[in-house]
Amino acid sequence: MSLQQLKLERSSASDAYRSAFADHELEVAPGDPKHQIIRATVCNVSAPAQHLRRIVITSPELVGFKLSGPDEFFGLFMPQVASGKLHLPIHTGGANIRASAAAMPDELRPDLRWYTVRSLNPEDGQLTFDVVTHGVNTPSHEGIGPGLRWVLSAQTGDEVAIWTCQGLWHRGQRCQTLIADPSAVPSVRAILEYTQTFAPDQLKDMHVRIIAESPHDLEPLLNPNWEDELGSFDVLFAPSEKFSETTIAHLRGLNYSQHPATQSKYVWIAGEGSLCKQVRRHAISTWKLPSESVQWCPYWFLGKARP
The missing domain is CATH 2.40.30.10 (Translation factors)
Structure with missing residues (x-):
């Protein structure tokens, strides 16, 4: 060609x-x-x-x-x-x-x-x-x-x-943190691709955290595609019943190190219900975000089906 x-x-x-x-x-x-x-x-x-x-x-x-x-x-x-x-x-x-x-x-x-x-x-x-x-x-x-x-x-x-149905995310706040388990990673990738196409300068102010049980849960080339373009990018691994615990421990560590992600003005979290709830609570109580600046969407619940 x-x-x-x-x-x-x-x-x-x-x-x-x-x-x-x-x-x-x-x-x-x-x-x-x-x-x-x-x-x-x-x-x-x-x-x-x-x-x-x-x-x-x-x-x-x-x-x-x-x-x-x-x-x-x-x-x-x-x-x-x-x-x-x-x-x-x-x-x-x-x-x-x-x-x-x-x-x-x-x-x-x-x-x-x-x-x-x-x-x-x-x-x-x-x-x-x-x-x-x-x-x-x-x-x-x-x-x-x-x-x-x-x-x-x-x-x-x-x-x-x-x-x-509809989308939920928006890019109105430049500095953002996106958090997802494997069920929501396709949405994170779609959000990043959208931002790369329509507002590429905003990528450097976006922080992404993925929590999964195994690399086998994730579309290949997730890290190399994005870790050099974003403000920060990390993939965490834990059993599904410890997604919430592991993610919150990581977020607390960001606070201790005064990581720029803690200055986010908007948090988007999707995946398992308890994970979403705990991250929302952390963003509001620790990062002092107003509730309207935290978009949370439980895709599934551990141990039971979402209808």
């Missing part, structure tokens, strides 16, 4: 990326967009890491679709039986899709779980999301929930649907 061809390819990729977002500034949190149910089919399944499954879905309704933010989340409707027929609720509007699904007969009701967008290609109508498998390899594994069971059995051509 010639240099000119390479430049054209990169320019085209950049244009496609930019077209995926409704707002290229995000100085304030995204507003609540109009929700809708979009039928889609699985078009690719891969494993970018040993404990990570990547699903790509496609739909004509995703052509031209725009995300409200890089950490956009959505509800995924899945048939109860792998590769089975998907029945969807009749929904008349509003944000309470759970109630509409709960009103369906048991034998028709689809499973509903929540994920975040890893990337969107609005030109091809393809949406990608990642799911941590926690080392589970088979859908028949005892004790796993319907989301992971579906992900482990997903095949090209399977029917799904998404309930469109």
Whole structure:
């Protein structure tokens, strides 16, 4: 490939990326967009890491679709039986899709779980999301929930649907700390890619902390891609039941060393429920941030499913 061809390819990729977002500034949190149910089919399944499954879905309704933010989340409707027929609720509007699904007969009701967008290609109508498998390899594994069971059995051509939601993060405060466990790392990477594209100078004032059980939970090249561009970047490792304890101990250590992350004006934390709660408490009580400057979103809860 010639240099000119390479430049054209990169320019085209950049244009496609930019077209995926409704707002290229995000100085304030995204507003609540109009929700809708979009039928889609699985078009690719891969494993970018040993404990990570990547699903790509496609739909004509995703052509031209725009995300409200890089950490956009959505509800995924899945048939109860792998590769089975998907029945969807009749929904008349509003944000309470759970109630509409709960009103369906048991034998028709689809499973509903929540994920975040890893990337969107609005030109091809393809949406990608990642799911941590926690080392589970088979859908028949005892004790796993319907989301992971579906992900482990997903095949090209399977029917799904998404309930469109919204992003939560904004870059209104320049100095930020982002904290995530593996379930939220795709959102962190999407936030960093957004910032790199639309506000690259802000990266040097952003501090990222990842807590995981194993490097196998994380998309490869996480560290080399970002540690030299950010204000600071660390990956911590601990068993999932000690995510909160390990993260808070690390944050306390930042205070002792007067690390610049402790001067953050905005904290974004997503992942396990207790982890989110404890980090929020630390940011408000120790870093003295107002509650509105701490965006926390529990993606899952240790020992129980989030509906």
